[in-house]
Amino acid sequence: MTIPYIIRFWLYLIFLIPSVLCALFCLYHFLIDRVLRKALNNHVVMLILFLGVFLNLTDIVWYIDFYRTGHPLSLTEAFCMTWTYIDYAVFVSITLLVAWGSIERHILIFHQNLVSTQIKRFLVHYLPLFTVTMYPFIYYIIIYFVLPCDPWIDFTTSGCGISACAYNTAFLGMWDSIAHNIVPIFIIVIFSMALFGRIWYSKYRINQRMRWKNYRKMSIQLLSISAIYLIIVFPSMILYTLYTAVHLAVKSEHVDKVKAKLIEASRVYAKDKGTIDWFVSQDAADPTKFAIVERYEQQSDVQTHISNPYYKQFGAYVKPLLTKPIELHSLAELDTSKDVEVPPQTWSDETDQ
Template identity: 40%
Template sequence: MFPEAGTNSSNLLLANDSLNDTIIYPNFSAVNLSYSFQFWFALILQIPSVICYLLVLTYILTKKTERQALHNHSILVLLFLSFSIVLFDFSWKIDSYRRQGNVWPQVPFLCEVWWLLEYGFYDTCTVILAWSSFQRHILIFHSNLVSTKRKRLFNHYLPLTFIFIYLIIFYICTIFFPPCENQYDFTSPVCGAFPCYFSVPPLILWIVFVHGVIPTFLIAIFNITLLIRVLWQRYLHHRDWKRCRKMTFQLLSVCTLYLSLNLPLMLITMVQYAGYPDFATEFQLYLVFFTNIIQYLLPFVCLISLPGIWIKITTFFPWNTRRVMPIITTVNIRNGQQKTKV
């Protein structure tokens, strides 16, 4: 059913020699893991992940206080984007692993949509998480900036909407209408995982640094400073920081999950662009593969930060259903008669 090796081409790679520059890229579809392992690894994680996504999204969207909470809006966008990646991108990967790396149906449009999910949606999550990390400072320490409808429009809704629309349009144009000719490898997962814009230096440099490296480091910086500010303000004012603690914990949990895999990947990328293109390429391939864990675990991390959801979950289990028994009491009446109440 599966071949013993998941590699069907060399780990190194694809080069571009335009403008007298040589840029070498890893073949991200050539990780040295068997298709059997990749299939079961993805399938075992996907089933509970999809269930958890549905549970968390349903809870936030149906509970008015959670749905209207400003700090949940960027989290909702992240959940929808990541859920799309898990539901479509990862499902197609699982099917490809089952077919020994082959893609079906073998049509270019499927590959382009796949690349949009694989690269466009993932990078959109990165940039939105960076914005969310910055915005959390506003919501906690400068709430006056979102105190009116007008302020919320300009300081909350418009930036989030602009980031989302810009990135989606950017990747649609780059992938579906590229300044080059896409090549599709139907014998490896994600159609070879190599859109032709990888070979266009201005485009790939903009994507790698503006959509990847810089947002990743901003996530780390904003979250470290957020934690320091929250602890310092609590020490100075001795206030009840329950609400702030909840918002801080929610963001820190999501960002820790993201940075645990993506930060090492960005560091390797920076070293490669600094003049060492073959630096840690084998390790980089494994990092790229295991970054899928971020999307799989994201709903579980969000679940932990929604304490109210656990009360709702427990009501569905029969052992938490309490049986109500009637209580019989006797009430004395003045004329000596007794009246029984149930």
Template identity: 30%
Template sequence: MLVAKDLAVFDDNTQRFYSFQFCILLSLIVPSILASLFALYSLILDPNFRRECHSYTLIVLLLINLFYNSMNISYFIYYFHTFRTFLIAPMSRLVWGYFDWQIYVLQILLYAWFTIERHILIFHDRLLTTRRRRLVIHYLPPYFVIVYCFVYYTFVFFVPSCINNFSRLIRPGFFPCAFRNTTLFLIALFIRVLYQKHRVQQPVQWRRYRKLIVQILVISFLYLVLPFPPMLIQFLHICGMSTSVGSEFSLRMIFVSYYTFLLFPIFTIASLPELRAKLNKILLCLQCTVQRINNTHIVYMSSNRVRIVRER
């Protein structure tokens, strides 16, 4: 297969940085895919999860995440390791960029809706009392987001008003504002909970909504911590700091956004106590199985030694 090598366009520091990215992505992708499969299996096949409204968007996010990790992250692992791209033809690079951008932004927009949905479930659950309301308010918005991203990026990539440059395959430096919006909406949601408690002078039903709040806090940690350094540098540039300061750091921190995809399934399991308990049972069973196999092997070896000694 013909390949194109981009090694010559990178300096030694960039090559070392890409090698470091290769090690991190390679160490995370297998646990991430296994966590996605386990979470999807539990959420889809378990009737208790399947009947809950708040599991619907989470299942869609996990499906998109699994597809992105299996396709795009695997390609980046190959590229960071070999500095070679098998996307030689301009159209193949265009199609790859189309799916990369579309799924990347789609996941962020869906998670923004995920936070809005939690707000509705906590404060306006009466909006979901009828079947028609659940269809309009709960089930249709994710489809609208998916269709919007599909149409928008189809026009951006395949009906451009300019000429695309395919000379190098380098990830563009794009930080969607949904990163900030999701975090701000999370803070607003938490303040709204406390304000509602103070206004009506009665305790919020923490036991009822605790799982939703803990889930969104745990998962939103990814959207707050990982993109914060490049966001801070961009903010300082807007405030007047020289663009030469921190520009190289910002370009390299672009790849940190991929950790969100890789860690999302793991954080999802960590945010759901039912999935954590089920995973602990599976790991305990595997540990017992391995221990039984080891004990059987030890007994077998001991019996063989006794038999050999007797024969002598």
């Protein structure tokens, strides 16, 4: 069951306002109070709050506008790329910071000697913070702006449907799923539970000066965070990774062979009907599905559903730009053993109808 856009709009808007206000309030007190600002355990929290505010005021606001209007704030490729980049980079950065914070709490409570000098603080505290914060931004710059990618821009979907660049290959898809989602969530849950257990155990240790009341609130907070990730996020990440493994673990030569056939066929059929540009695109949700996407000189040339029987034998349909996406065929239904035989005619009578 799909949640209507109007409901998504109000849900995002209702929670966005208190989220931004609370984050700004906390950031203000962290920054204005010198003791809080210098405390090592607060640095990761301040970074998470800052990135959270930035994400809310950009990515979430753009989602809200999309759910209100049904199209992106700006119908340009540059905006779509920026939106997708911020959506991925900032979210992954926050997730990695929460994971690192779960590990760092063990160091700050039980191994304070590891941050007793400036060099140790730099190596154990500041360098990891910088690394986990900047890594996603650098990684997704490479993915979306450096590596070759031919995104299919669809202005009728959130983020313009160009997130498929992050899953161009099976390796990239699995890396994004495991390294950026599954592993951090595992770390958050395991290390938060372990910290609670260590504090509980310390309460009964002989000659242990650590008092339970000093860490009770933090332990309850950690359990709450762990429960959220474990109950809500973790199951979806497991299913997402399994889905990625199944759909991306297809033989690469099989995919390349089908794509080559579609490209050869497109060179014949994309010459007429006012076409000014065309490309073969893989479906963002399932890389084993293809579409022929065409751009036209005039809006009147665009039909809501252009179907050519020659494309059908390869399991793909023509998809005019700016129209509602149609369902594509899977590679599992295709016979790639046949050679490409381009018929003499260009467009069939069925297409002209």
